[in-house]
Amino acid sequence: MASDQKVLEVNDLNVHYFTPRGAVIAANAVNLYVKEGEIVGLVGESGCGKTTVAMSILQMVSAPGRIVGGEIKIEGQNIVNLPEKELRKIRWRKLALIPQGAMNSLNPVIKIREQMEDGITAHEKVRGVALRDKVFKLLNDVGLPERVYNMFPHELSGGMKQRVCIAMAVALNPVIIIADEPTSALDVVVQRVVAQTLLDVKTRLGVSMIMIGHDMGLQAQMVDRVAVMYAGNLVEVGPVGSIFEHPYHPYTRLLIDAIPSTKQKKSLKVTEGLTHDLRNPPRGCCFQFRCPFVRDACREKPPAFKQMAPDHFVACVQY
Amino acid sequence: MEQPIISVQDATKIYGGGFLSTSKPFVALDRFSLDIYESQAKIVTIAGESGSGKTTLANLVLGFILPSSGKIMYKGQDVSTMTREQRRIYRKEVQAIFQDPYEVYNPFYRVSHIFNMVVRHFNLAQNKNEAQQLIEDALNVVGLRGSEILEKYPHQLSGGQRQRIMVARAYMLRPRLIVADEPVSAVDASLRAMILDIMLKLRDRHHISFLYITHDLSTAYQISDKMYVLFQGTTVERGNAGKIIENPRHPYVQELIDSIPVPDPKMKWNTNITLPPEEVMRMKSSVGCRFYPRCAKHMDICTRAFPEYTQVEEDHEVACYLYQ
Numbered sequence: 334m335a336s337d338q339k340v341l342e343v344n345d346l347n348v349h350y351f352t353p354r355g356a357v358i359a360a361n362a363v364n365l366y367v368k369e370g371e372i373v374g375l376v377g378e379s380g381c382g383k384t385t386v387a388m389s390i391l392q393m394v395s396a397p398g399r400i401v402g403g404e405i406k407i408e409g410q411n412i413v414n415l416p417e418k419e420l421r422k423i424r425w426r427k428l429a430l431i432p433q434g435a436m437n438s439l440n441p442v443i444k445i446r447e448q449m450e451d452g453i454t455a456h457e458k459v460r461g462v463a464l465r466d467k468v469f470k471l472l473n474d475v476g477l478p479e480r481v482y483n484m485f486p487h488e489l490s491g492g493m494k495q496r497v498c499i500a501m502a503v504a505l506n507p508v509i510i511i512a513d514e515p516t517s518a519l520d521v522v523v524q525r526v527v528a529q530t531l532l533d534v535k536t537r538l539g540v541s542m543i544m545i546g547h548d549m550g551l552q553a554q555m556v557d558r559v560a561v562m563y564a565g566n567l568v569e570v571g572p573v574g575s576i577f578e579h580p581y582h583p584y585t586r587l588l589i590d591a592i593p594s595t596k597q598k599k600s601l602k603v604t605e606g607l608t609h610d611l612r613n614p615p616r617g618c619c620f621q622f623r624c625p626f627v628r629d630a631c632r633e634k635p636p637a638f639k640q641m642a643p644d645h646f647v648a649c650v651q652y
Numbered sequence: 653m654e655q656p657i658i659s660v661q662d663a664t665k666i667y668g669g670g671f672l673s674t675s676k677p678f679v680a681l682d683r684f685s686l687d688i689y690e691s692q693a694k695i696v697t698i699a700g701e702s703g704s705g706k707t708t709l710a711n712l713v714l715g716f717i718l719p720s721s722g723k724i725m726y727k728g729q730d731v732s733t734m735t736r737e738q739r740r741i742y743r744k745e746v747q748a749i750f751q752d753p754y755e756v757y758n759p760f761y762r763v764s765h766i767f768n769m770v771v772r773h774f775n776l777a778q779n780k781n782e783a784q785q786l787i788e789d790a791l792n793v794v795g796l797r798g799s800e801i802l803e804k805y806p807h808q809l810s811g812g813q814r815q816r817i818m819v820a821r822a823y824m825l826r827p828r829l830i831v832a833d834e835p836v837s838a839v840d841a842s843l844r845a846m847i848l849d850i851m852l853k854l855r856d857r858h859h860i861s862f863l864y865i866t867h868d869l870s871t872a873y874q875i876s877d878k879m880y881v882l883f884q885g886t887t888v889e890r891g892n893a894g895k896i897i898e899n900p901r902h903p904y905v906q907e908l909i910d911s912i913p914v915p916d917p918k919m920k921w922n923t924n925i926t927l928p929p930e931e932v933m934r935m936k937s938s939v940g941c942r943f944y945p946r947c948a949k950h951m952d953i954c955t956r957a958f959p960e961y962t963q964v965e966e967d968h969e970v971a972c973y974l975y976q
């Protein structure tokens with residue numbers, strides 16, 4: 334299980350997207366770490382900055398976005414502003430990505446075999462039969478038959494393509510895998526199969542993972558710790574058990590309450606209010622416009638993180 | 653007996669397999685039947701995974717495609733043989749809401765254009781003021797104000813607003829039935845509740861029925877009255893939505909409900925499910941139970957003919973040999 338070694342540290346990360354009408358603050362002083370062998374879930378609604386944080390970790394924020402502050406350490410090495418040549422060595426070797434809608438991220442005119450081999454040969458000197466065996470083994474690891482080796486992406490179902498992406502992500506034994514909504518476009522049964530594959534691969538290789546998603550149910554099933562983001566800010570971080578047992582931040586509570594249940598009928602919770610314009614955030618708490626418990630103190634200064642339980646931190650003035 | 657507003661009678665849709673075609677015919681929807689009555693507005697869920705025929709059914713009911721066999725009747729009139737005037741009324745009274753609130757808008761037009769176009773096309777108002785009032789009323793039903801959004805462009809609106817505008821547009825025509833094809837699968841959790849809430853309101857206050865097409869059984873459980881679970885074009889279980897989800901009988905529906913992630917870290921999945929290889933997943937033949945290759949409880953009889961519907965309790969039927 335998870336040891337105390339931190340394989341990834343994100344310190345004070347600030348990412349802005351520069352637009353003609355001001356900078357959009359997509360990540361505001363985000364602090365996050367991932368320990369060895371741990372799965373951290375990053376949740377929040379669309380547009381809250383989840384993917385921006387993930388892309389920052391990979392150093393793939395594209396213009397007009399830019400990392401304006403903070404550091405990202407992988408096994409102690411800060412990779413912010415590292416030259417492209419150095420980054421290329423780290424990417425895929427240490428940092429792998431399972432992209433959002435992974436099923437559409439495969440090249441439709443190239444066989445699975447070539448796509449998988451491409452990544453491997455760029456980093457390792459494996460050729461010929463050894464290379465083929467390695468690909469076979471990877472496919473086998475994610476529960477795909479060997480015939481996939483010679484197939485094109487369109488011949489595979491969504492769940493299979495997703496598993497090809499998982500196989501590619503683990504090909505070089507990375508330190509950390511970033512899975513950006515790995516199951517979002519899949520049917521519920523296939524989602525479960527893919528989730529099983531991910532967990533299985535993770536246990537076998539002891540790799541750490543950041544799992545981005547908005548489905549709290551799936552998070553409950555898969556992750557060890559949850560980090561909740563709202564409008565570019567981290568609002569609550571804690572062990573999954575602790576978060577579900579006692580969500581301290583009103584937004585976390587809202588996310589958990591919004592999961593439709595199949596066990597009992599409950600009235601639907603409707604929240605009013607819109608997220609502020611990310612170009613000029615309000616003074617104080619980022620959630621003040623939608624928070625049912627908002628009070629004057631919320632509008633003055635942003636709340637600091639406070640520890641509520643072991644490893645469980647929340648940024649809310651209530652506490 | 654009251655006449656149903658929409659009645660799907662043994663509708664089958666087969667794609668391909670024509671006279672010169674080399675490919676095998678593909679049964680997208682197999683003998684589907686459904687009645688919705690005007691006097692009791694209902695939310696009817698059509699649930700199933702991708703490729704189960706959900707959207708084919710939606711397209712049939714909306715009149716976009718015609719069934720290969722069977723009939724779609726609108727107020728007793730076959731949709732395929734309607735006169736122009738009948739079709740106009742049908743088009744007005746059966747409305748649609750689609751999955752992606754980002755793709756249904758033309759980015760070059762302001763929001764007001766969508767409403768004005770509808771008003772003009774269906775002659776809903778005599779003059780501008782009346783039209784304005786109509787639009788405002790429709791927007792209020794979904795909790796929006798005309799002054800806030802009518803002059804905006806689609807890209808200036810949030811996903812939730814866009815989806816609500818589509819509901820308002822549909823509502824403006826005072827439809828009897830709204831076909832909602834995955835209306836909440838592309839929006840966030842908090843917006844999802846809002847849109848489902850509007851659907852309930854339209855059903856209870858304005859007596860509009862819904863054909864709610866989804867793959868998400870949990871939202872179906874929360875809002876719908878009746879449910880049909882489709883698997884590869886066949887209806888495997890049908891009846892009261894609550895009864896089906898609380899006590900599923902068909903092995904497929906059981907697997908489906910078991911796979912919904914439970915939002916409780918203390919109740920993790922403890923069993924692993926495996927799917928058979930792709931080539932046997934989709935059965936070559938169209939006789940017998942389609943779930944046969946994936947079913948843990950399959951028997952020899954399952955491949956011979958499609959099982960008859962067995963009533964397991966009141967308003968709850970299942971097509972499976974286990975219950976015969």
